[in-house]
Amino acid sequence: MSEHEIDPTSPRMAPKQEVTKIAGRELKPSTLMMGHGYDPVLSEGSLKPPIFLTSTFAFPSAADGKRHFEGITGKRPGGADGLVYSRFNAPNQEILEDRLAIWDGAEDALSFSSGMTAICVLLLTYAQQGDVIVHSGPLYAATEGFVAKWMSRWGVSYLDFPAGATREEIDAVLAKAKSKADEQGGKVAMVYLESPGNPTNALVDVEAVRGAVDEAGLDCPIAIDNTFLGPLWQRPLDQGADIVCYSLTKYVGGHSDLVAGSIAGAKKWMDPVRMLRNTMGGICDPNTAWMLLRSLETVELRMSRAGENAAKVCEFLARHPKVEGLGYLGMIKDARQQDIYDRHCKGAGSTFSLLLKGGEAECFRFLDSLKIAKLAVSLGGTETLASHPASMTHLSVPDERKAALGIGDNLIRISIGIEDPDDLIADFEQALEAV
């Protein structure tokens, strides 16, 4: 045995049991992010996981190879219990998935090459010809496009309800969806939510959706895109959602230097998606997974600071004479929205819309005058970003739909980062001055 080989019988070198509790106390996610799912003993004592750049994995024995493939192909439930091939899974991605599941209190998680890959593979797994997808609106534009333009090609239709809908309105849409599915010889395949909606920040009542789905006797999962408030400020599985989706590109990655996505939920909902991912690919690559492990160690710190900064910046903006209003979850005006917020959210986030007095010209003047905040789409990074949805992310949205969604020419989208809050306020103050 060479000095690099591990003697599994040696107590010093034996892989450690995973510690998730001390003296009955459940360890918090921010503690578990430093080591959960990784044992240095298995990697030459390396404190941090190495990046496993390999396409394939050697089997200890032929019988192991057979057993793994029974899991991969679904002959035996529960997936492979060892590593086989990097389209299916690999060490960095498995550690990432273990740690992502912790934040949402989920049994299992799956990582993907982008948020959209995660969402598309999820929808493709559950919907087939004749089925109806019910979704909240607005959704991220690419998600809405995938449902309306692509799923329809395969005979899947959809119905939607506005983000702030009441229980009665949700009941009505589900009843309509059921009869539509019956007509088409299909089923209601999924209720797909996004909360808060972009860029209005309207919240969906997930508890009401859970109640409506159960009372309608529907056997479909409720999925929710939690990119804007997760994982820190909202845990939708606690309100009755079954599957939570992320663009990890945003707060979780948090440094605007990678693109990735994930879903999490009970194993029974994850396993069918894993089977399709095994077939199609779309798993996150090992480098990106490693970057995300680094990001997860600071996600709570970064999001907390960004949230505190946003509260200070919004307090300043709300009082400014050139500001008409704010779409910020820390300053909700509507009683029903406030009620949903109180039941569902642990924080107001750091992404909001700023309504200026005026229109496009005033907004452009403001945006072009910013010195710290960068003019870019996306959100959730360490740096502050600002953009103009009506002429950028939502340019192709028809005018009536824009009006219905409250996306006017005077709306600016801002994602606050972790800079010094007073520097940010000084920047916004001088840019407002220039308007």
Ligand SMILES: *Cc1c(COP(=O)(O)O)cnc(C)c1O
């Ligand atoms: C960015 C985003 C997505 C898409 O994620 P990508 O990682 O860009 O594919 C989906 N949903 C929301 C809410 C987003 O903000």
